[in-house]
Amino acid sequence: MEKNEYLDLYYQMVLIRIVEEQAAQLYQQGKIGGFLHLYIGQEAVSTGLISVRQPQDRVITAYRDHGVAINCGISAKEVMAELLGKATGISKGKGGSMHMADVKKNFWGGHAIVGAHLPLAAGLALGDQYQGNDGVTICMFGDGATNIGYFHEALNLSKVWNLPVLWVCENNQYGMGTAVERASAVSEIRQKAEGYAMANGRVDGMDIMAVREASRQALEQVRSGQGPYFLEVITYRYRGHSMGDPERYRQSDEIRKWQENDPIGIYRGYLTSQKIASEEELDQIDSQVGDEVQQAVQFAEASPEPAPEALFEHVYVEG
Amino acid sequence: MEKNEYLDLYYQMVLIRIVEEQAAQLYQQGKIGGFLHLYIGQEAVSTGLISVRQPQDRVITAYRDHGVAINCGISAKEVMAELLGKATGISKGKGGSMHMADVKKNFWGGHAIVGAHLPLAAGLALGDQYQGNDGVTICMFGDGATNIGYFHEALNLSKVWNLPVLWVCENNQYGMGTAVERASAVSEIRQKAEGYAMANGRVDGMDIMAVREASRQALEQVRSGQGPYFLEVITYRYRGHSMGDPERYRQSDEIRKWQENDPIGIYRGYLTSQKIASEEELDQIDSQVGDEVQQAVQFAEASPEPAPEALFEHVYVEG
């Protein structure tokens, strides 16, 4: 990997973190409405995963989608503008935090009904299989999503039809306030793949290099026509499920423990210890990201609201 | 086991077979409407299974329910009357073939939406767990039902809550015209239980003694508080999925092959070879069953149609 690639991964993770912290503030100020699910703590997962995808690989995820959007190449400006519900937002202000997509970048959204996008992912992969594309559909979802029927139907279908899907479960230990073992028959989620005789793996989601390698291998295997693969990524969300989470379900020292393995901190240490980059270079990226996010906020704030007519646009393609 | 118990099992299997053959005729004559799913070929499964249940054990199954109803102690008369839609039917003529139940006999029905009764079974077991009853809920379903989301949600719930449920999958090789391997990621259905870390077993469903023993052990284990158990029973339906099945999906010699292992034939051979009963005794049961079924048909034909007022009864308990 080239140095600039290494730095780009660092840049993306920091960008996600700052965008999320900024979003939290804007939410407090009442400039962002609805639900806001932050990706802070999980940056290494989608950054590592998506960094090894090919352009023809489709990405689809749940409502915790800002980070994924950024990794897919959507600018902080377009993300911020969507969060503020502006016409310049990536979904024209109609989708909001939970519904970002950019099909030109092969990012198929942000979906807010838990598990409901898994069957869609199977369909995306079916589309590629039909058309003889060698793209892989990367479908991300949480640990809690593995308990709903949609998960089962989609995984079974992907195996029966040998679809090119990479199922990626972001096990961040909780579905809202429910710890994995309180909701799932198995706490090692990868074990669910055994019920479908599906190849599977498990990786530390705080270590971006590990995520990258596991994802690369998994994508290779799926692309080679061996059918779907199930990857469980162990991670943790530092913030509440969404803004206004009472967080009665966990102790602050548990959070602290995980924060000691901060994905950005780990990677920063890796870059410096491996002499790939100096503290100064990384600090510079940090401040550069700070500026970029400020500009994104200014862009979003200055952007126009959707016109009233927009209310009736896009209900249908044809009248 | 006492001799009369042995003979009773034989009697039940023959009764089911003759009732079903009779029902097929009545369907041809247009006296039975709707869908009619025959249990012919699978008699040993529910007869063996239910023969070892305790009175406090609840039974719930899918639409292929005539045999199960009979094993639960519902008379051929009440079954026939329901098939003819009469007021004397076990569901007062409102349910028909797919919806028979008798809660006094702890048979909770016949349910026609594939897989939808599995969550109900989890709830029945939860009710017993709450009330400290030592009953086990026996939930029967087909191989095809294991691909729908309800199956997944119910199995996961039963394991997470350690519910007293015995899940019994009647793998009769097909869901309508779809062979197991064309619809399920795993053709050995028991493997799905591994995804829930659930105890499981597999047994030959044409051998009633084997079914009985496997069921007895499974029930014991569940009753002892070790949580749900998944039992896959290998069987085969001789007739079409329901009346009017074109049966393009299988060859007649496949059916013939299975018929050589006819559950009634196997058991008859067992009884005589083990000198438990003589051919004459068994022939006598056959003719006795013949008479009983004729009387059941006469009873059903002579029974009154539901009164028109019945249309508006039981929509609600309270007004």
Add this chain to the structure above:
Amino acid sequence: MSKITMREAISKALWEEMERDSKVFILGEEVGVWGGTYAVTKGFVDHFGPDWVRDTPIAEAAIVGAAIGAALTGLRPVAELMTINFAFSAMDHIVNEAAKLHYMFGGQLVLPVVIRTVSGGGRQLGATHSQTPDAIFAHFPGLKVVAPGTPEDAKGLLKSAIQSDDPVLFIEHATLYQVRGEVPDGDYTIPIGKSKIQRPGRDVTIVTYSKMLEISTKAAEQLSQEGIEVEIVDLRSLRPLDMEPVLESFKKTNRAVIVEEGWRSYGVGSEVAARIYEQAFDYVDAPIQRVAQEEVPLPYNRNLEQLALPQVEDVVRAVKEVL
């Protein structure tokens, strides 16, 4: 023109569209080897192959969800849900995904998906298998809901649905497949969202659709012998709901009866009646009548079931009521 059954008409529409556009494919339970539970896709798998006439596991949410996903890639899937009673098992994917994705992402996602399914009672299938809940699907903007009553409309509308870039729920009727009717030869389509006068008349307007078109026509013939000429408007599509022909007819007759197979409350009749009163208030000479299913889960027993379903006599009675 040639006289064919509803089944043949639907079958032809599918066949022609698959021949015309290789992006069109069928998926659903038993659509392949079995040939479709209502034999609509009989012979398709032999001609198009198992990939393009794809049998699925029993997993309605996955069937609709996968169809949506495939549609997003540019394919034109026609998903079959064996009956509308099983559509409840795919409800989220129909109303939360299919009906909303295009709008929610600002028009980026386009899903040319057709969901074919079958409504209707009268076959003694019992409460869970005999429903006609068409109206509840029509409640959701973003979805188009079509329900033809003649072979000609079925063929033309299904072809339009397949060619449309919008998600369409195409509702057939379990007891109409054998019905024969004239169908134009060759390729033709009928635009979605246009009601149609199926029978001209002067005295009373009957507004109906799907199976009830047949019942209403029988009632009209009976009434005509008594000198009462009924005009029948077939909605054909519940969303968009085209009131033009309805209002035109009503302004002539000043009397209307709405006939639907589903339950009366929160059904099709209430919406159509409300709109007639809103849009033609000054033309109303008598209270508009609704003929619909009795509000009970449909029982298995034949007599009871028929008692609950709208019959020709009920329509005749309602028409005389408004006169």
Add this chain to the structure above:
Amino acid sequence: MSKITMREAISKALWEEMERDSKVFILGEEVGVWGGTYAVTKGFVDHFGPDWVRDTPIAEAAIVGAAIGAALTGLRPVAELMTINFAFSAMDHIVNEAAKLHYMFGGQLVLPVVIRTVSGGGRQLGATHSQTPDAIFAHFPGLKVVAPGTPEDAKGLLKSAIQSDDPVLFIEHATLYQVRGEVPDGDYTIPIGKSKIQRPGRDVTIVTYSKMLEISTKAAEQLSQEGIEVEIVDLRSLRPLDMEPVLESFKKTNRAVIVEEGWRSYGVGSEVAARIYEQAFDYVDAPIQRVAQEEVPLPYNRNLEQLALPQVEDVVRAVKEVL
């Protein structure tokens, strides 16, 4: 009487019924430790324990299905579906199981189950999380659908629902939890299926329910300053639908506006309007108006969302329209 919020009223009803009857228990996502996403069951798990206030996996079909099963054994489960948007994921169990089991088995099965859920938009949650599809659930006989608009009704109706042997879908509203209102002290219930005049008036009848009661009341106050006295009838229950107070009021005012938050087509307004015309035709002086949501999936942007939802001004305009 004491003034409490809707949240407190619902919470009290649950608490009192659980104290009164040990067969009553709560299950749903985040009802325990979290205390309910709308904080309705806050503190419950500490008092009643995790078995009786049971957190579930994210599996709506299993939540409703398990509740039904437990109810069949004689327990009285109160299942919570976080919002009605997720009820689509349990649609089959609500309309094919809960609504039909008692009837289909000839009255043998009894399921005293309550399904609590939350409707409503206005919080910028986007198209999939902001719906008010109450009407589609009310389409199914066998199910009772209740949707209170005041703390007093919420408490009394929820207690009746829990004590009822019939399956009840109890629909709360996301933006009403903070609303305060007088509630009688001590134990009381309000019978399900009775509409109520919430505000007396003489000029126009407004028929509404749930959140729109609040909007309609604001409109009434505004109109009252112009000397227009609106009478407001709160349906409180969509099935059974009690038309008595509606007709009584309408026969006095001869003018009606129906206000609902959900989409207009195939909604609550169409049913109520159709019934008024059927049952009080000779009393109609002006076309009945419907105020409802614009027929679009609700967008995230606040302005657009508010543009789509019924506002006080829309009600005021409609009332003047019928005068």
